[in-house]
Amino acid sequence: MGMIKISGLKKAFGRKQVLDGVNLEIEKGKITVILGRSGEGKSVLLKHIIGLLRPDEGRILLDGQEISSMSERDFNEVRKRFGMLFQGAALFDSMTVGGNVGFPLKEHTDLADADIMKVVSEKLKRVGLVGVEDMMPSELSGGMKKRVGLARAIVMDPEIVLFDEPTTGLDPIMSDSIADLVLDTQRSLKTTYILITHDIPFTYKIADKIAMLHEGRIIEQGTIDEMKKNQNPVVRQFLEGRAEGPIKVY
Amino acid sequence: MLKGYLEKLGRSAGEFVDTAGLISLMLFQTVVLAFTPPVKFRNIFKQMEFVGVQSLFVVILTGAFTGMVLALQSFNALKRFGAESLVGPTVALSMARELGPVLAGLMVTGRAGSAMATELGTMRVTEQIDAMVTMAVNPVKYLVVPRVIAGVLMFPLLAIITDFVGVVGGYLVGVKLLGINSGVYIGRTIDFVQIDDIFAGLYKATVFGLITALVACFNGFYASGGAEGVGKAATSSVVMASVMILVSDYLMSSFMV
Ligand SMILES: Nc1ncnc2c1ncn2[C@@H]1O[C@H](COP(=O)(O)OP(=O)(O)OP(=O)(O)O)[C@@H](O)[C@H]1O
Ligand SMILES: [Mg+2]
Numbered sequence: 001m002g003m004i005k006i007s008g009l010k011k012a013f014g015r016k017q018v019l020d021g022v023n024l025e026i027e028k029g030k031i032t033v034i035l036g037r038s039g040e041g042k043s044v045l046l047k048h049i050i051g052l053l054r055p056d057e058g059r060i061l062l063d064g065q066e067i068s069s070m071s072e073r074d075f076n077e078v079r080k081r082f083g084m085l086f087q088g089a090a091l092f093d094s095m096t097v098g099g100n101v102g103f104p105l106k107e108h109t110d111l112a113d114a115d116i117m118k119v120v121s122e123k124l125k126r127v128g129l130v131g132v133e134d135m136m137p138s139e140l141s142g143g144m145k146k147r148v149g150l151a152r153a154i155v156m157d158p159e160i161v162l163f164d165e166p167t168t169g170l171d172p173i174m175s176d177s178i179a180d181l182v183l184d185t186q187r188s189l190k191t192t193y194i195l196i197t198h199d200i201p202f203t204y205k206i207a208d209k210i211a212m213l214h215e216g217r218i219i220e221q222g223t224i225d226e227m228k229k230n231q232n233p234v235v236r237q238f239l240e241g242r243a244e245g246p247i248k249v250y
Numbered sequence: 251m252l253k254g255y256l257e258k259l260g261r262s263a264g265e266f267v268d269t270a271g272l273i274s275l276m277l278f279q280t281v282v283l284a285f286t287p288p289v290k291f292r293n294i295f296k297q298m299e300f301v302g303v304q305s306l307f308v309v310i311l312t313g314a315f316t317g318m319v320l321a322l323q324s325f326n327a328l329k330r331f332g333a334e335s336l337v338g339p340t341v342a343l344s345m346a347r348e349l350g351p352v353l354a355g356l357m358v359t360g361r362a363g364s365a366m367a368t369e370l371g372t373m374r375v376t377e378q379i380d381a382m383v384t385m386a387v388n389p390v391k392y393l394v395v396p397r398v399i400a401g402v403l404m405f406p407l408l409a410i411i412t413d414f415v416g417v418v419g420g421y422l423v424g425v426k427l428l429g430i431n432s433g434v435y436i437g438r439t440i441d442f443v444q445i446d447d448i449f450a451g452l453y454k455a456t457v458f459g460l461i462t463a464l465v466a467c468f469n470g471f472y473a474s475g476g477a478e479g480v481g482k483a484a485t486s487s488v489v490m491a492s493v494m495i496l497v498s499d500y501l502m503s504s505f506m507v
Pocket of ligand 2: 042043044087164
């Protein structure tokens with residue numbers, strides 16, 4: 001059964017129709033990877049799921065309840081079940097790394113500062129960062145920012161996690177350990193993951209389901225094996241990373 | 251030609267209505283959220299420090315030179331009527347009712363208002379505000395409310411300081427430089443200046459604080475278009491707030507005489 005059900009989702013910015021009828025079901029406790037070319041609207045799709053953008057048409061259901069038309073106040077309750085990593089990490093640059101990762105705990109729990117720092121250090125360690133709590137985001141490398149963003153997204157152990165390109169800018173060893181982190185939390189906490197990535201080895205390691213976004217719609221979806229066998233030339237070209245094919249590089 | 255002009259006029263009128271609507275909405279949300287617990291004391295103090303303490307130097311400088319030049323000019327004018335003894339009250343009244351709040355307001359708008367707009371604008375275009383929303387934290391409550399509270403509380407304080415420094419500056423020029431009798435200067439000032447005059451200035455300063463903080467937060471909050479957009483937000487917040495300070499100053503003065 002789909003935990004999140006997206007149907008007929010359309011979104012345009014000005015004259016540009018970015019999403020043109022997206023239909024997608026996200027299963028509870030599974031890892032769904034959304035693939036698609038740069039600029040296809042993957043980030044826009046993710047922002048609709050967490051209510052940062054509202055659809056022009058179509059609906060998003062969470063556990064059978066329509067969230068896409070909810071008031072901002074009601075949606076805020078729903079958002080407490082989510083964690084999100086932004087493509088650019090979106091760290092608060094006026095706060096330390098520790099302050100960033102601990103922010104949701106500080107705002108939504110009664111934990112004492114010392115206990116917050118304990119959780120923060122533990123989460124940072126899971127993304128391979130030790131002793132960075134007092135650094136400012138401006139002192140971090142791109143990949144480190146990303147990992148701090150990852151730690152912040154999972155600090156509340158959310159039910160549903162949205163990751164926008166979690167491994168972009170990370171070295172292959174770090175990417176692999178992020179894959180382990182995803183698999184770990186999925187197994188132990190039954191976390192539902194929706195990930196956007198261009199990283200095919202990463203996808204093959206973690207995905208329960210792959211969905212391909214192309215020209216505003218989900219054109220194909222399936223398990224890794226199904227997608228590997230899929231004969232749609234767009235899917236083939238993308239998974240094999242070729243410049244020639246139906247998708248044109250302008 | 252005329253049609254194009256009318257269209258442009260129509261569009262900017264539309265934009266004006268949009269802006270006015272959005273600012274009013276933000277003001278409404280700010281007031282409601284300011285009285286909704288929990289109160290973020292730490293954020294409020296941080297902003298008060300930023301708006302107030304860090305503006306002290308500018309405001310003292312402004313007050314001192316304004317008071318000094320006022321004494322000089324009013325001495326030259328009043329001398330013609332043989333009324334040099336009124337330099338003290340002239341300086342004090344001008345400072346308290348008008349120049350203290352207005353000049354402090356304009357200076358602090360340039361300093362703190364533009365910085366607020368830049369900070370919030372940067373947070374907007376780098377998706378930090380969006381990130382806050384995804385963490386179920388209301389960005390108006392977290393970012394705008396403390397700044398507006400700080401503006402409303404600190405502007406009157408800065409205006410008082412400006413008044414005081416201005417009066418001291420006026421005294422130094424009037425008594426030490428121009429040779430007005432010290433006792434006369436102080437006595438006349440006390441005779442003429444009433445507590446209501448000081449309060450009239452403080453009400454104004456409170457309104458200017460609200461205008462500066464709200465306009466800065468508004469421009470930052472709705473910034474778009476990268477670094478250029480952030481720059482535009484800072485500029486337009488200073489221009490918008492300064493104009494609003496001058497216009498509201500006139501309106502308030504005309505009600506308060
Ligand atoms: N707030 C916005 N205003 C206007 N246009 C937007 C906005 N957000 C996204 N777009 C447009 O929507 C399209 C899709 O953007 P999106 O960021 O979702 O792409 P993406 O698939 O995530 O690409 P990438 O892989 O490069 O991150 C782009 O053409 C972009 O210009
Ligand atoms: Mg993207």
